[in-house]
Amino acid sequence: EANAGLEEVPGLLEEARRQGIDVEEVDLSKQDEEKRRALYEQAAAAAVRSHCGIHKIFGSRRRGYGPHFGREAPALLVYRGEERIPAEVYPCRRRGRVMSIRDFLKGLPEAERSFEPIRREDLARLAEIARGALEDFIRRHPRWAPYRERLAAIALCQGAACHYLDGRTGVKDFDVWLFFSEIPGQPFPYRWHSRYDYGPSRFGRTPGFWGLGRRVDVLGRSLKISPDEDPARAISGYLASRRKSARHLWEKAVILLDPPERLGEIVWEGRCGSGQQPGDLASPAR
Structure with missing residues (x-):
């Protein structure tokens, strides 16, 4: 469920780049555990800031970090402005619903106002x-x-x-x-x-x-x-x-x-x- 629409994500990331959004991709299979742990801690902090849950998606806290983070379950960290810590993480669970990486990326670009007609x-x-x-x-x-x-x-x-x-x-x-x-x-x-x-x-x-x-x-x-x-x-x-x-x-x-x-x-x-x-x-x- 957390990986729903994952096959669309590469194309959506490329579209985000064309919109002028900075995108960095990190292959955690080529990183040591210290790097993965540090990124997971950022993700956990972002989950707290945005009032959502990630432990059921990335795994138990018994080992101090999610064992599935960046492995069985890819993750997207969202940074805003000049902040050095992420504001949001996807996929996450909020109000009983899993919000996937695909769903977040489909909402870009974020415009202050939409001028689409209301039907x-x-x-x-x-x-x-x-x-x-x-x-x-x-x-x-x-x-x-x-x-x-x-x-x-x-x-x-x-x-x-x-x-x-x-x-x-x-x-x-x-x-x-x-x-x-x-x-x-x-x-x-x-x-x-x-x-x-x-x-x-x-x-x-x-x-x-x-x-x-x-x-x-x-x-x-x-x-x-x-x-x-x-x-x-x-x-x-x-x-x-x-x-x-x-x-x-x-x-x-x-x-x-x-x-x-x-x-x-x-x-x-x-x-x-x-x-x-x-x-x-x-x-x-x-």
Whole structure:
């Protein structure tokens, strides 16, 4: 599993060179154990820095270093800027998923923003990630399970929502918000903020992000609305409140992702880099 797509790696490394990325290849079969141990220690440090696991891939720690490192399992160390220690290592295991060398290289080059258009299937993918994030949260904190039935809307917000509208803003990452009908006396934790990986796609990879694609920031807020409140009306009311987080969302666009039958509906057009004041809130029927 860790070596998946390994036959593509030489060509991907050559493409990275053509993109101006420095690439050095080291054949550990021609190096002594001291050199291999030193490189493994760098890999282990990179795994800690990037919050991933490598011991199940490169072998047990009983011998002080991975016995498979650079032998049965080739490794890729990623250095950023002028740093002399690696920031990431591949393959690695994160959130129960193995991220291969091939998958990382396919995300290059890392552009600050992607200007690929956002399609309806991309919106559906973001809704799926957001629902999965909620389930992860409830699995870790069962006391919040009642909010599963109080979900009023899921929306794409901020710059990516603007890019969906104008195709010019670009996508640095995806900001996805879940809005709930508040349970009296038990508001949804407003500090909840989870980060997920969109995965390899035409959008590329968020620079410096631990995942293989664009970062997806998932946030949530409970609103003092009835469970049957219209989703667009509920979000519009929240934006009109001009609370701190609402003011940030008010600057940019808001696009519905859920309910599924209203996927892609424009709730709010915002300013979206036009230099103009945000437009009117969209009506629920829009």
